[in-house]
Amino acid sequence: MTALFFLGQPLPAHAASPSLERVNLVINGKSVISDPPPLIVKDRVLVPLRVVSEQMGLKVAWNSQKYEATLVGEGLTILLRPGQREANVNGKAVSLDAPAQLRKDRLFVPFRFVGASMGGKIDWDSASRTAYVTTASKTSSPSSPADPVGQAPGMPATPDPSNLLTPPSPLGTTTPSGAAKPSETVGSSGTVPSLSGQLTDIDWQIENNRDVIILAKTDRTQFQLSVLGEPDRLVVDLPGAKLAEGLPKNRVINLGPVKQVRLGQFREDTARVVIDLNGPAKPQIQSEPGGLRIRIPGTTVLRRTGIPLILLDPGHGGSDPGALGPTGKQEKDFTLPMALKVRDLLVKEGVDVLLTRSVDMDVSLADRGTINNRIRPDLFFSIHANAAARSEAGGTETWICAENGRSLAEAIQRKVQPATGREDRGVKQANFYVLRTSEVPAALLETAFISNAEEEKLLFSADFQDRVARAVVAALMEYLKKPMRS
Numbered sequence: 001m002t003a004l005f006f007l008g009q010p011l012p013a014h015a016a017s018p019s020l021e022r023v024n025l026v027i028n029g030k031s032v033i034s035d036p037p038p039l040i041v042k043d044r045v046l047v048p049l050r051v052v053s054e055q056m057g058l059k060v061a062w063n064s065q066k067y068e069a070t071l072v073g074e075g076l077t078i079l080l081r082p083g084q085r086e087a088n089v090n091g092k093a094v095s096l097d098a099p100a101q102l103r104k105d106r107l108f109v110p111f112r113f114v115g116a117s118m119g120g121k122i123d124w125d126s127a128s129r130t131a132y133v134t135t136a137s138k139t140s141s142p143s144s145p146a147d148p149v150g151q152a153p154g155m156p157a158t159p160d161p162s163n164l165l166t167p168p169s170p171l172g173t174t175t176p177s178g179a180a181k182p183s184e185t186v187g188s189s190g191t192v193p194s195l196s197g198q199l200t201d202i203d204w205q206i207e208n209n210r211d212v213i214i215l216a217k218t219d220r221t222q223f224q225l226s227v228l229g230e231p232d233r234l235v236v237d238l239p240g241a242k243l244a245e246g247l248p249k250n251r252v253i254n255l256g257p258v259k260q261v262r263l264g265q266f267r268e269d270t271a272r273v274v275i276d277l278n279g280p281a282k283p284q285i286q287s288e289p290g291g292l293r294i295r296i297p298g299t300t301v302l303r304r305t306g307i308p309l310i311l312l313d314p315g316h317g318g319s320d321p322g323a324l325g326p327t328g329k330q331e332k333d334f335t336l337p338m339a340l341k342v343r344d345l346l347v348k349e350g351v352d353v354l355l356t357r358s359v360d361m362d363v364s365l366a367d368r369g370t371i372n373n374r375i376r377p378d379l380f381f382s383i384h385a386n387a388a389a390r391s392e393a394g395g396t397e398t399w400i401c402a403e404n405g406r407s408l409a410e411a412i413q414r415k416v417q418p419a420t421g422r423e424d425r426g427v428k429q430a431n432f433y434v435l436r437t438s439e440v441p442a443a444l445l446e447t448a449f450i451s452n453a454e455e456e457k458l459l460f461s462a463d464f465q466d467r468v469a470r471a472v473v474a475a476l477m478e479y480l481k482k483p484m485r486s
């Protein structure tokens with residue numbers, strides 16, 4: 001399901017509060033400082049999820065909809081819920097004597113249980129109050145593989161010339177072909193930069209049914225624009241501005257000319273906005289009350305008169321794998337090919353389709369909601385695979401939040417369930433973010449359970465995906481009251 005975020009984010013620096021119950025951790029022979037410190041509950045040591053990801057080499061994810069943490073290592077998937085005495089290890093229920101606990105939005109997990117599930121050796125020295133775990137060598141990457149902090153989400157791992165910490169080179173990347181586009185620099189006349197300025201927010205809109213307008217909210221009037229190529233992007237520096245705290249590091253747009261906007265503090269006195277483009281563009285930028293208005297002209301009409309438009313939303317992506325199957329298959333690797341198959345069939349039926357993502361990349365729930373409400377399609381359809389702690393759970397269900405999605409969801413459920421051939425779990429209602437925030441009819445398909453071994457296999461079979469894609473399209477066409485061409 002939706003809403004996966006990582007609990008391994010660093011805390012603001014603070015002095016660890018001393019405690020009489022202080023516990024030392026030694027992981028694979030190395031003494032580990034846990035911040036926040038471990039908890040002791042009924043003589044059991046609980047450690048922050050971050051320790052598990054950074055020191056024990058497990059990938060960790062938190063699903064706020066399911067209220068469930070997933071810990072993944074080689075051949076190991078653990079599902080844990082705060083307060084629950086039952087966990088799930090590789091599809092099997094296991095009882096815990098100390099359940100995981102949420103404290104101040106951080107999840108603490110039972111140290112011994114996680115170590116033992118990894119096949120590790122566990123010891124406790126009561127004199128020094130030290131818990132030891134030695135895992136079977138699978139800890140070669142101690143840095144958190146799941147922690148996106150410090151990386152532009154969704155960006156390739158290869159060095160990126162538009163990295164927020166490198167100055168924009170007028171030549172873009174050096175390429176043998178010399179194909180990099182020239183840089184243009186435009187600056188408004190303004191006051192001398194002082195350090196009091198801020199970049200407080202980024203918003204965006206569509207204008208003329210094709211242009212993307214990016215609004216950088218700032219009290220600065222001075223800026224420097226660089227137009228770069230390979231890959232095409234714009235860099236807007238704001239001298240004298242600091243990024244406001246808590247701003248997301250990127251905003252995915254994935255519409256028309258713009259992929260996403262990334263934000264960074266380029267230098268201590270300069271905030272940087274990088275706009276990743278789908279191709280070369282000639283931006284217009286102007287300073288207006290409240291900030292900068294950056295227009296990126298589009299080349300194609302986004303919403304064509306008389307032609308239905310559907311926004312497809314492949315769940316999860318990038319650093320958010322979604323739910324995991326018993327063999328380690330990831331939900332995000334099902335939702336994307338599924339959505340692409342649905343898109344291709346819809347296009348053949350003469351329907352226009354946009355996607356919140358068409359590659360494996362991070363797109364936040366907030367961005368999915370914004371894309372939907374800026375483009376206002378005829379309908380929003382999100383594709384997911386289900387998961388449950390009980391490995392036998394299976395079947396197909398469709399979710400809505402608002403009543404205006406009901407006939408859509410009913411059409412989906414009626415057509416898709418026979419295509420999956422799995423248990424009919426019906427149409428259900430819940431406050432899922434992408435449904436709750438949608439201003440247009442919206443439904444979310446939980447195609448089958450990836451946590452069920454049999455259904456995991458189906459979800460990744462091409463035949464099954466094709467069958468489901470055809471059923472989805474039949475349902476969407478029925479909902480749109482359009483006859484099928486094929």
Ligand SMILES: [Zn+2]
Pocket residue numbers: 001002315316322323331384385
């Ligand atoms: Zn999902």
